[in-house]
Amino acid sequence: MKSQQLGNWQTTVLGIVLALVVLVGVNSFVILSPGQAGVISILGKARDGALLEGIHIKPPLISVVDVYDLTVQKFEVPAESSTKDLQNLSARFAINFRLDPAQVVEVRRRQGTLANIVSKIIAPQTQEAFKIAAARRTVEEAITKRSELKEDFDLALGDRLAKYGIIVLDTSVVDLNFSPEFARAVEEKQIAEQRAQRAVYVAREAEQEAQADVNRAKGKAEAQRLLAETLKAQGGELVLQKEAIEAWRTGGAQMPKVLVMGGEAKGGVPFIFNLGNVSEKS
Numbered sequence: 001m002k003s004q005q006l007g008n009w010q011t012t013v014l015g016i017v018l019a020l021v022v023l024v025g026v027n028s029f030v031i032l033s034p035g036q037a038g039v040i041s042i043l044g045k046a047r048d049g050a051l052l053e054g055i056h057i058k059p060p061l062i063s064v065v066d067v068y069d070l071t072v073q074k075f076e077v078p079a080e081s082s083t084k085d086l087q088n089l090s091a092r093f094a095i096n097f098r099l100d101p102a103q104v105v106e107v108r109r110r111q112g113t114l115a116n117i118v119s120k121i122i123a124p125q126t127q128e129a130f131k132i133a134a135a136r137r138t139v140e141e142a143i144t145k146r147s148e149l150k151e152d153f154d155l156a157l158g159d160r161l162a163k164y165g166i167i168v169l170d171t172s173v174v175d176l177n178f179s180p181e182f183a184r185a186v187e188e189k190q191i192a193e194q195r196a197q198r199a200v201y202v203a204r205e206a207e208q209e210a211q212a213d214v215n216r217a218k219g220k221a222e223a224q225r226l227l228a229e230t231l232k233a234q235g236g237e238l239v240l241q242k243e244a245i246e247a248w249r250t251g252g253a254q255m256p257k258v259l260v261m262g263g264e265a266k267g268g269v270p271f272i273f274n275l276g277n278v279s280e281k282s
Contacts, residue, residue, distance in 0.1 A: 037104045038051035046109055077093050
């Protein structure tokens with residue numbers, strides 16, 4: 001009986017020892033994948049020097065390794081600001097960034113987790129960078145020169161986040177909105193411009209019509225001048241006679257069968273014309 005109890009006790013002790021060995025063995029190393037970095041803390045104190053990809057030995061039970069993702073991270077961050085002309089401008093930025101491997105330990109000491117980095121560092125610094133970029137231009141310039149606004153924002157944000165071990169790779173303006181008052185002002189300006197353009201068109205049309213009337217009047221005056229010169233020249237009476245007949249025909253009055261004109265002029269030949277023939281031919 002005693003030997004059996006001794007054997008059970010030895011088995012139990014052996015099991016406990018094996019469990020402790022396995023536990024110590026599992027907690028004696030850590031494996032980091034590509035794109036990861038680790039910060040080892042012993043008894044709550046972070047050690048200098050980040051752990052990169054591969055297998056690393058660590059003190060068991062008294063150490064903890066915080067793993068950080070070094071690949072590109074993307075977050076959308078809202079921001080609001082006032083422009084140079086005191087208009088409210090709001091935006092939403094998509095920010096691509098990654099952590100600097102050389103400063104991961106400092107990131108762990110000052111910011112902690114990735115969630116803290118976004119909420120406590122990236123979000124407020126995005127707001128400040130947007131204020132710097134927006135204050136340099138009017139709201140209209142911010143909309144029409146969007147690329148320049150983004151350049152100023154990128155420079156301000158990159159400088160501010162670099163000191164926190166955060167490398168900004170790219171940013172994009174997801175949304176850019178202005179106040180309803182400015183929207184109404186833009187709409188009213190467009191309507192006014194359209195009305196002004198319409199007024200210019202109408203004025204030009206009236207000017208062209210007036211010029212056409214002037215040209216027609218000049219043409220009529222020139223025709224009358226030429227007619228007067230023709231009447232003064234030899235054969236002018238024949239022209240008058242022809243004009244009288246044409247007027248008579250187009251006027252609708254009943255014409256006499258025979259018309260005699262110009263018989264009293266000195267040296268002139270009486271003009272005798274059978275108007276019946278004209279009527280029959282027409």
